[in-house]
Amino acid sequence: MRIIVCIKQVPDTTDIRLDAKTNTLIREGVASIINPDDKSALETALRLKELNGAHVTVVCMGPPQASMALREALAMGCDDAVLISGREFSGSDTYATAYTLGAGVRTLGFDLVLTGRQAIDGDTAQVGPQLAEQLHIPQVSYAEEITLGEDDSIIVKRKTDDGSQLIRVKQPCLITVLSESVVPRYMTVHGTVDAFTKDIRVMSFDDLKDSLNPDWIGLNGSPTKVVKTYVKSGKSSGEKMTNLTPDEAVSIILEKLCEIHLI
Helix, strand or coil: CEEEEEECEEECCCCCCECCCCCCECCCCCCEEECHHHHHHHHHHHHHHHHHCCEEEEEEECCHHHHHHHHHHHHHCCCEEEEECCHHHCCCCHHHHHHHHHHHHHHHCCCEEEEECCCCCCCCCCHHHHHHHHHCCCEEEEEEEEEECCCCEEEEEEEECCEEEEEEEECCEEEEECCCCCCCCCCCHHHHHHHCCCCCEEECHHHHHHHCCHHHCCCCCCCCCCCCCCCCCCCCCCCCCCCCCHHHHHHHHHHHHHHCCCC
16 A cells, blocks of 8 residues: 655744745745645654554655654654655645645655644645645545554544534545644654665656646745735733723714624
8 A cells, every 4th residue: 555645844933923925935045844634644744654554655845844744754663765856846735736746746656645734834724635636536525533444444533613524435545634633653763773774756847847837836826915914912901991981882882883883
């Protein structure tokens, strides 16, 4: 069984800064981590490997420094790692990212693709489902639990607003995993040493150009644009009034609502 786990290296959200000119995150000088949902997808893949036998490949699209996230995944127990990287891919929105990832994942071959539900920097929850569409395979989102069934099927317990669903899906397929579904393991000393002895395969634009339309990648190929970003301003303390009768309080409230044209 060939499992591919797509991960994203994201800035630690405790220290976020925005570029006012480009409306993008400033990543320089900010600590980076593996996206939490993606780390749970990694743990899910490793548990399937331990229980059923599988080859787990971790894939990340990003700049060269994203290789550190891949090293961490290797230290957790993944078999090999692939970095999709190139200046041509920079500035990609979710659609361009899924399109590029799709080209890389098809090249590798797979039975099951796992991703996190969403990334903590964009919070769109779009890349996983869009990647499934690019690969033309069925998808199940918001997975809490994954087990292998009979006849190459996969049983997924899917979280919903009012409970859960139990879904059987045929391989190949894509599943997005919730961060609370499992507790990711720590890197081991042996795994860490082993991770730095392995080569990370790098896929550049030249490696994938036969599968990519250059007009559909990177910033210029992204159909969505960030028009403006801003930090939410704090609310004022408001005006406090005391010793009012009920009628006086109602009158003042109505007056304030009329002033801001709510009534």
